[in-house]
Amino acid sequence: MTPPIRLLAVDIDGxxxxxxxxxxxxxxxxxxxxxxxxxxxxLVTGRRHTFALPVAAQIGFDLWLISSNGAVTRSSGGELxxxxxxxxxTARRLCTxxxxxxxxxxxxxxxxEKGALAIERFDELTGSIARWIEKNRAFIATVVPLEDxxxxxxxxxxxxxxxxxxxxxxxxxxxxxxxxxITVLKxxxxxxxxxxxxxxxxxxxxxxxxxxxAEHRGIPAAEIMAIGDNFNDVEMLEYAGxxxxxxxxxxxxxxxxxxxxxSNLESGVAAALDDVLGPPAV
Numbered sequence: 001m002t003p004p005i006r007l008l009a010v011d012i013d014g015x016x017x018x019x020x021x022x023x024x025x026x027x028x029x030x031x032x033x034x035x036x037x038x039x040x041x042x043l044v045t046g047r048r049h050t051f052a053l054p055v056a057a058q059i060g061f062d063l064w065l066i067s068s069n070g071a072v073t074r075s076s077g078g079e080l081x082x083x084x085x086x087x088x089x090t091a092r093r094l095c096t097x098x099x100x101x102x103x104x105x106x107x108x109x110x111x112x113e114k115g116a117l118a119i120e121r122f123d124e125l126t127g128s129i130a131r132w133i134e135k136n137r138a139f140i141a142t143v144v145p146l147e148d149x150x151x152x153x154x155x156x157x158x159x160x161x162x163x164x165x166x167x168x169x170x171x172x173x174x175x176x177x178x179x180x181x182i183t184v185l186k187x188x189x190x191x192x193x194x195x196x197x198x199x200x201x202x203x204x205x206x207x208x209x210x211x212x213x214a215e216h217r218g219i220p221a222a223e224i225m226a227i228g229d230n231f232n233d234v235e236m237l238e239y240a241g242x243x244x245x246x247x248x249x250x251x252x253x254x255x256x257x258x259x260x261x262x263s264n265l266e267s268g269v270a271a272a273l274d275d276v277l278g279p280p281a282v
Contacts, residue, residue: 003037003277006223009066009210009236010269012045012055014189014229015246018265023058030270033280035061042066042213044206046187046198046232048155049074050112051136069185069198069232070209071155072110082212083110084204085153090181092150094157094199097176101169104161105146107154115141118149128194129160159197163188166195173197185232188250198232207235227272229253229264244272 008031010016016023023031031041042064045052049067056065056076064081066073073081095105103124109116116139119125125133133140143149159169166186173184183204187196206228214224226233226240229249237243237258245253247263254260261275262268274280 003034003039004223005039005225005242005276006219007040007042007214007217007225008034008273009042009044009206009224009226009240011206011228011230011233011236012043012047012052013187014248014264015227015233016043016264016269017055023055024267024270026267026270028059029280030267030273031059032061034273034277037277040064040217040219042210044070044210044226044228044233044236046185046196048072048108048116049110050116050139064213066206066209066213068108068155069200070204070206070235071200073209073213081216082209083155084201084209085110086156086182086199086201086204088150088153090178090201091154091157091199092147094176094178094182095146095150097178098157098159098169098173100172101159101161101165102146104159104165104169106158106160107146107149108156108158109152109154112139114139117141118143118146120144120146124161127162128189128192155200157199159199161195162193163190163195166197170195170197173199187230187232189230190250205235206233207237207239210236211239225272225276227261227269242276 044066046069071084107118118141183200185198222241224240225242226236227244229246243258246268261272
């Protein structure tokens with residue numbers, strides 16, 4: 001058969017991973033089926049590249065990853081295609097302006113060693129974000145003041161914490177005069193009382209990165225299927241010819257008229273692929 005799509009762009013957290021932070025056997029089988037049909041599978045995630053690699057390893061074949069919400073496109077083997085970094089001067093001024101949220105601030109750099117993540121202190125990085133901190137502790141450097149870390153351009157500046165607190169951060173950021181210098185992307189998990197606000201370079205997002213990769217591959221948007229669940233997936237879903245949102249997606253995304261698949265706890269990625277490709281042969 002000639003599949004109706006040539007590229008599948010799939011988010012990780014809340015989409016491909018279940019409650020145990022693993023890919024279900026059903027979703028794995030669907031991704032491998034797509035791969036065998038010649039469909040390119042690309043993981044598109046807010047995670048940094050290193051933190052996304054264990055998920056890519058579960059899939060069982062080489063692929064490309066668009067990580068850090070579109071800032072880095074690199075293969076699972078380490079080959080770099082594109083980086084879109086946040087200018088150090090912009091990041092420094094941003095951190096100074098957002099000083100009231102310093103305890104919720106994490107800066108990310110594109111390197112695989114201690115200092116890939118920089119913070120000023122740990123005291124507000126608690127609750128749902130604490131598990132992420134523990135998994136990444138070997139990569140975290142403490143820098144006081146945080147402005148001193150910007151000797152090179154970072155990937156992003158991130159603010160993370162309880163939903164209500166991050167609403168305050170989002171509102172403060174919106175009136176800071178940075179709108180022509182940055183892109184602000186939000187990921188929100190109400191059940192975990194967690195919001196992550198990623199600040200990236202201007203015109204950097206999952207959608208921009210997916211477009212760049214698809215044009216490099218010569219694949220039109222009409223032949224791309226994208227699956228996501230959160231606010232940071234919107235640009236990617238708007239670009240793809242076949243946008244799909246998970247059953248567990250936030251209600252706001254369900255107002256856009258995109259097709260809705262099953263939840264991440266019900267192998268919604270496989271259900272979406274079966275809807276487009278037809279059920280697998282028995």
